[in-house]
Amino acid sequence: MASITMKDLVKAYGDTEVLHHIEGDINDGEFIVIVGPSGCGKSTLLRMVAGLETVTSGEISIGDKVVNKLEPADRDIAMVFQNYALYPHMSVRENMAYGLKIRKIAKAEIDRRVREAADILEIGQYLDRKPRQLSGGQRQRVAMGRAIVRNPQVFLFDEPLSNLDAKLRVQMRLEIRKLQQRLGVTSIYVTHDQVEAMTLGDRLMVLNGGYVEQFGTPIELYDRPATLFVAGFIGSPSMNFLPAEAKDGTLTLGNGATVSGGGHSTGAVTLGIRPEHLMHDENGPIGISVQMFEQLGANTLLHGVLEGTDTEIVASMPGHVSTGEGSVMRFSAEASVLHVFDAASGKRIEE
């Protein structure tokens, strides 16, 4: 087990810098999810920790050892790949044992560890099969088994669930979480799926365009997103953004309606309200011209525009609502769930 420290980490290909001065401390035993849209540099960051990409500048330490120059094999890590990367010509058993064999671990010990990992993952009956004879979920387990037998200080997961179908993904997500809690190994998990990120991580690092937008617990990210990007990325359906003018603790929306909030700031801001925080209220300040309803069963998503403007807005209403298309419905929101961002910088404005 070990903590991981990233200090002023930079990755550049030629003159193009793709990761900018990443800072982050990961505690021993913690499950960290790196999340962001494709191309944000999250896989590159993970691969730098693994030693598969070189470090341009800065420092990565695992435990209290700087690992910048160490070969992947010498960093005491294990990695689960998106496409599993199982050796197709080796049986499940050989796949799991390969790393141990190279490390010249005694045969009996290898057998014991493979058996143990196979029991944990319930793949004992497939040990002599080749990867191509297994289903996607089973291959996923073998890939994890290969990581477990090594008994490493750190697990690295590179979008390990994205090749599975939706139902299996949910199931495997829970299993990964349970496994990590049971083994207590420090883990870094990369995904573009914010639901996966929210449910798995002790803490989330949100990356965008090579910058860390925010690094915190899922609830922190949901309750107090530091930037517009995080606000829009975390939560589903995603947050509504309404342009507004702030003055003396009052926000004036595009159609002249006012909401209290904004603290001491003055000038152009963006008001963020999550769909689930908009409450149907006949006297509410926010009017929505309803365009259509999306029935989800437990709740209903109302799609429309802010009355008198063309700013799109979504509200989540409990139960079934199906009438009112074309009309205007009114909503309010509590001051505590309003998020105000500087329109220019996109940074959160604290009250």
Add this chain to the structure above:
Amino acid sequence: MLKRVHFPTSLLPYLLVAPQVIITLVFFVWPASQAVYQSFLIEDAFGISTEFVWFENFAYLASDEQYLGSFGRTIFFSVCVAVLSMSAALVLAGFADRIVRGATTYRTLLIWPYAVAPVLAGALWVFMFNPTLGIFPYILEFVGIDWNHYLNGSHAMMLVIFAAAWKQIAYNFLFYLAAMQSIPRSLIEAAAIDGAGPVRRFWDHIFPLVSPTTFFLLVINAVYAFFDTFGIIHAVTQGGPANATTILVYKVYNDGFVGLDLGGSAAQSVILMILVIAMTVVQFRYVERKVEY
């Protein structure tokens, strides 16, 4: 071209490429450059002195009737071999593609001439056409043809063309059959529903769709006829009678090893190299085009 991730640089990659690079340098690059160098030299009859003569050897070749004749003959030979073996292969592949059962059996029976060495192919055909014993001269006599490829240049040319084309049918057949079998069935079915009969379908759909293969095979067959048929010529006619079957490769060998005209033979080698390079470029252009399909 290169993997995203690679092993750290060390001495190892140099050691790994060393065997191939050394062999290439010693047995390919050095001899080829020697050939180019020698093509600028003239050696006197006793091999005592050599003189650097720039392009004189090439100029001589350009005006040498024998060489020009050999050039024309090589082209004629190549075209005949390519057309004969490719059309035979196309017809056979067309029918083999049609039948449901037994296509693999026919393939097995048709492909093995590929494994027969050119010189052996030559030997088999020269035996079949042996003027006194051969089965074909015997038959031809009934229609009034007095076959003798030892004396008749056209007969000799026909014989080497037959032998060369025969050997190449297998190769062309395999590529045509593979190309035809990769045409989506639904496309041919659509044509059938549009009312096209089997012959029409072949000419309107199958033949155009395998045209990339046709082009590819044309280049391959040309290279084959230019360079790989040495054994056939050497076994069947030795370039004769009266140079009637002396193709370029045979002439390089003959002038160099038998006639000991080093400069002239080297100049011919250089011309052949240029031809191979041109054909290789054409072939690679084809590969690029193929990617776009």
Add this chain to the structure above:
Amino acid sequence: MIENRPILNMISHAVLILGVVIVALPIWITFVAATHDPVRMTQAPIPMLPGGYFWENFTQTLFGGGLSGTESAPVWRMLLNSMMMALMISFGKIAISLLSAFAIVYFKFPFRMGFFWLIFITLMLPVEVRILPTFQVIADLGMLNSYWGLSIPLIASATATFMFRQVFLTIPDEMLESARIDGAGPLRFFWDILIPLSRTNIAALFVILFIYGWNQYLWPLLITTETDMTTIVMSIKQMLEAAEQSPQWNIIMMTALLAMIPPVFVVVAMQRLFVQGLTETDK
């Protein structure tokens, strides 16, 4: 099949059978000639059905001096030479191509592209266009009349290197990453992962190269002057020359048959690999 037309099917089979007959005829005649006695083989027309001398011809060809009245190595010795040459060429080509393709795909090192183009050049210089100087090199190295001289100049091959490069490029990068995390060094990765994953490609290439090596003619003709080093394919030509004085077609054709059997067997027995090898190396 699209429509059911029995007549068309019959025509298809008829054409294909005709094709098979034309393709097989030279071989059949060779076989028939190899089963008759020398006297019968001097009378026109030659027979079209097998005779009863197969075994006599076979033993005389294989263990006797081949043609009577000529100076030549016994045929079994020539078969051995051919086998050695074909195997050395195929294994040599496969080995050096695997190594160089591995270096070019999996390492980044100065002059990598230079080496790549150098290898590419071999594609443009078949032995036929550089015979004299290559012969001089072999003579200078004292490699005339040796298995090394027969095989080494032919084992540099751009096509095999390109093919393996292609194969390696289709192997997912994660294989390498995962092997590196498992602690496999370059040679271990090569041996444990790359070679097993390229197994069928290696086999397919072997089939092609064996035929290529076995059927070499011009090169052995140039560099072997001792009868002990003659290959079986070369010997046919010498026999044909001798046949002009004293025709012994039964022995010549038996020799031809023996010269054909190994490569033909390889093609027919390993047809699937052969087709794969052919289409992969030439594209």
